[in-house]
Amino acid sequence: MHKSPIHDFHVQHGAQMVEFAGWEMPIKYTSIIDEHNQVRNAGGMFDVSHMGRLEIKGLHAKRLLEHTCSRIIGSMQHGQCRYSFMCNEQGGVKDDVIVMRLDDDEFMVVVNASNREKIVAHLDAVKAAREFKVNIDDKTFKTAMVAAQGPRIMALIGGVSKEIPTLKKYRFTTKNLLVLKLIVSRTGYTGEDGVEVILPASGVNMAMKLLMKDVDPDDPDAPMKPAGLGARDTLRIEAGMPLYGHELGEEINALATGFDFAIGMNKNTDEHGETFIGQQALQKTVDDGGPKARLIGLEIDSKRTARQHMKVLLPGGDQIGEITSGCLSPTLGKSIAMAYAAAGRLNEGDACLVDTGKATLEARVVPLPFYKRD
Amino acid sequence: MSTPPADRKYAESHEWHKLDGDTLTIGISAFAVDQLTDLTFIEMKEPGTHLSPGDVAGEVESVKTTSDVYCFAEGDVIEANAALADNPGLVNEDPYEKGWLVKVKVTDPSGLDALMDADTYAAEHTA
Numbered sequence: 001m002h003k004s005p006i007h008d009f010h011v012q013h014g015a016q017m018v019e020f021a022g023w024e025m026p027i028k029y030t031s032i033i034d035e036h037n038q039v040r041n042a043g044g045m046f047d048v049s050h051m052g053r054l055e056i057k058g059l060h061a062k063r064l065l066e067h068t069c070s071r072i073i074g075s076m077q078h079g080q081c082r083y084s085f086m087c088n089e090q091g092g093v094k095d096d097v098i099v100m101r102l103d104d105d106e107f108m109v110v111v112n113a114s115n116r117e118k119i120v121a122h123l124d125a126v127k128a129a130r131e132f133k134v135n136i137d138d139k140t141f142k143t144a145m146v147a148a149q150g151p152r153i154m155a156l157i158g159g160v161s162k163e164i165p166t167l168k169k170y171r172f173t174t175k176n177l178l179v180l181k182l183i184v185s186r187t188g189y190t191g192e193d194g195v196e197v198i199l200p201a202s203g204v205n206m207a208m209k210l211l212m213k214d215v216d217p218d219d220p221d222a223p224m225k226p227a228g229l230g231a232r233d234t235l236r237i238e239a240g241m242p243l244y245g246h247e248l249g250e251e252i253n254a255l256a257t258g259f260d261f262a263i264g265m266n267k268n269t270d271e272h273g274e275t276f277i278g279q280q281a282l283q284k285t286v287d288d289g290g291p292k293a294r295l296i297g298l299e300i301d302s303k304r305t306a307r308q309h310m311k312v313l314l315p316g317g318d319q320i321g322e323i324t325s326g327c328l329s330p331t332l333g334k335s336i337a338m339a340y341a342a343a344g345r346l347n348e349g350d351a352c353l354v355d356t357g358k359a360t361l362e363a364r365v366v367p368l369p370f371y372k373r374d
Numbered sequence: 375m376s377t378p379p380a381d382r383k384y385a386e387s388h389e390w391h392k393l394d395g396d397t398l399t400i401g402i403s404a405f406a407v408d409q410l411t412d413l414t415f416i417e418m419k420e421p422g423t424h425l426s427p428g429d430v431a432g433e434v435e436s437v438k439t440t441s442d443v444y445c446f447a448e449g450d451v452i453e454a455n456a457a458l459a460d461n462p463g464l465v466n467e468d469p470y471e472k473g474w475l476v477k478v479k480v481t482d483p484s485g486l487d488a489l490m491d492a493d494t495y496a497a498e499h500t501a
Contacts (some may be wrong), residue, residue, distance in 0.1 A: 016408065031466065032437045033412045177387055230437055305413040305435050327437065328414040356440075358433070 004049040005144040005201040009208055013217065013226050021113035023050035025229055029217075032230035036330045039190055039235055043150030044227030045211070052116030053198055054123070054137045056107040064109055065099060066274040068126055070254060070282075071133060072264040074103040081170045081185050084262055085254050086119065087278025088181055091285060092250040093257070095119050096242065098187060100172055100179035105142075108183060108198065112244045116140060129310070144204035148211070149194035149235075151373070152223040157195065160210075164195065180207065189232065191239025191371055234327045237336065240297065242370025246308060246324045247338055255282055256291035256340060258368070293321065293340040297368040298354070302361045303328060306337035306354045310344075313353040313360070321347050323354065336370045337363075377496060378403055379470050383486055385493035387444055390470065391486055398447050398486075399477040400431055405499040407469045410436035413462040418443075418454035418476040425449060427485030431476050434465070444477060446489055448482035 002023045004010070010017065015026035028035060034174070038044050056065060065073045071084035080101050086094040095115040100108040111119045116138070123136050123188055137289065148157070154165045164184055167173060172185035180203040187192045199207055217225045233243070242248050242257060254263055265283065268275045282337030285291055300306055306326035311319050346365050354361040376385060382392035388406035392399045407413070418432030425431055431445040432454070454476050458464055465473035490498070 016411075027438075031412050031463075033463070234437060247383060305414060305437075305440070307440065328435075 001370065002050070002141075004047050005204045006047055006049065006146075008206055009205070010047065010226075011208055015226070018141060018229075020229060021050060023113060024162060025050055026226070027230045028228040029226050032228065032234065033330045034218060035039070035225070035227040035231035036234050038225050039150045039192060039231060040331050041151070042222065043148060043153040043156065043194070043224035044190075044231065046147040046227050046232055047144070047251045048147050048196070049144040050109040051102065051140075051145055052112040052113060052119065053143050053145065053371060054109045054111060054120065054287050055137040055139050056109055056123070056134060057137070058105055058134040060127075060130075061107055063107045063274055064130075064132050064134050065109070065337055066267070066276065068123060068277055069097065070263045070276050070278065071099070072267060073099060073101075078103060079173060080169050081187055082173055083170075085248075085259075086122070087254050087276065087282070089277060089281060091253050091255070091278040091281035092168055093244070093248040093252055093254050094122060094250060095244060096248055096249075096262075098185075100183065100185065102250075109278065110145070121255070131361055134190055142201055143198050144201050144279060145196060145198050146204070146208070147190075147194065147196045147213070148224060149188045150191040151192060151193045153192075153194040156223045161251070167195075176347065177207065183206075185251060189239075189241055190235040191241070191369065192235075192373060227353060233325075234330060234371075237325050237327050237338065238329050238331055238369065238371035240337075240338070252340070253282070253285055253291045253293075254278065255285050256293045256295060256343075258295050290343060292343055294343045295324070295368070296321075296339055296341050296346055297366045297370055298323075298326075298337045298339055298352070298363045299366045299370075300333055300335035300354055300361050300363040302324070304356065304359070304361060306339075306356070306361065306363075310357070311355040312339045312363075315351050315353060317353070318354065331371055334362075338368070378492040380492040381457065383489035383491060385446055385489050389444055389446070390500070391446060392487060393447075393480065393483055393486065396449075396480045397452070398445075398449060398480045398483070399474050400443065400445055400476050400478065402443065402465065402468055403495070403499070404469050407466055407473075410434065410438060410441065412437050413465045414480065416455075416462050416465070416475065419451045420451060421451050423451040425451065425478060431478070433455040434475070445476075445478060446485045446486065447478065448478045449478040449480040451476060452479045453477045460475045462496075
């Protein structure tokens with residue numbers, strides 16, 4: 001099993017370690033709910049080193065990504081990040097990724113841990129088929145990645161760097177910290193402000209000491225504490241953010257997600273006329289009247305949690321969809337869930353039911369995201 | 375993690391059973407609680423429900439998962455822990471005392487003989 005370069009940090013801070021996509025990662029240090037609230041109220045530090053980091057560099061780097069990413073890449077500026085899908089030919093989602101543009105011909109692509117090998121193989125296959133001159137270098141094991149998220153994080157970072165707090169959302173900067181080259185982006189997966197940092201694996205323990213040097217995890221008012229993947233999941237559910245294997249998958253039409261901003265259906269206007277893999281299928285989906293299912297938000301009238309694969313029913317009892325993720329929201333104090341439901345059948349405010357297998361819970365459709373910081 | 379108390383017996387499925395006279399109190403071990411993570415919802419069978427050894431006495435939900443809780447004696451449910459309705463986290467804080475789940479009036483305790491004592495359970499389940 002792969003270990004994060006800051007595995008020892010987790011052990012020292014009393015983490016409960018679990019297997020996640022072939023990595024041994026912390027699910028929690030103290031309590032998932034406490035860590036969730038710490039991120040919403042102050043700040044949390046997540047190790048996300050398990051995520052794949054692929055450097056794409058060379059003459060055809062942009063064309064390779066233009067052809068594999070649903071989002072337009074050519075208009076990205078240096079220092080910009082974009083959230084995108086990578087689709088299969090059928091318009092299903094192979095993965096959701098963050099593309100960072102370092103230079104005209106140099107990108108960093110952050111992919112899900114569970115999809116890293118698949119995406120590397122996919123990019124290699126497209127490169128070979130199109131005879132692209134590009135170098136695809138999997139930097140995952142040479143680097144670490146840490147996310148610092150929460151309303152007090154930017155002030156905390158302001159004590160170390162004047163520049164980073166001036167970054168706009170979805171922008172990044174490269175910094176040299178002593179001998180380390182860092183990529184710091186104003187991105188995240190919690191619905192809070194904050195940064196994600198990619199840095200060399202050899203220097204991450206030193207960087208962690210620096211980052212946590214004035215932080216006492218036992219202080220209830222600490223601006224930042226370690227937080228595990230358990231809290232990361234409940235935070236992203238509240239923020240209405242999709243997770244591969246739940247809201248995203250090869251069999252799920254990219255348009256069904258409702259994240260239309262991440263799908264550049266006008267891509268062939270690119271200077272090379274480059275369309276993206278899956279674009280044709282998605283155009284057919286549009287031409288046929290749109291996706292058959294849509295991602296919706298549900299608020300459940302219970303303290304019970306709606307879990308993946310539970311059935312969503314119309315009030316009359318007919319099945320109309322399936323839960324993808326759910327939690328008892330620590331921030332809202334309500335049971336919330338995301339689900340796919342037949343398009344056009346359930347609208348905001350409509351009542352429906354969730355069948356847990358043992359009980360039937362009353363629910364209603366609410367807008368996504370469930371939580372948004374003002 | 376706290377050592378399991380020696381005054382009760384433990385099931386492979388991580389319930390503890392403590393018998394006082396004919397009143398059996400059931401809860402879940404600290405090991406189970408640590409694996410479940412924060413509890414979010416608890417529902418036990420109604421008072422009056424008859425349980426046979428191996429029957430489901432109720433359900434606990436955590437951030438991570440939903441699990442059944444089993445009873446290993448014969449008897450009738452007399453009381454569920456009312457404090458857990460508003461504060462299921464009490465089970466995380468104090469799984470062996472304040473975080474008990476359900477009490478059963480036992481008609482036949484012989485099912486408990488097959489359960490483990492604290493030392494055997496602790497040897498098998500060290501976190």
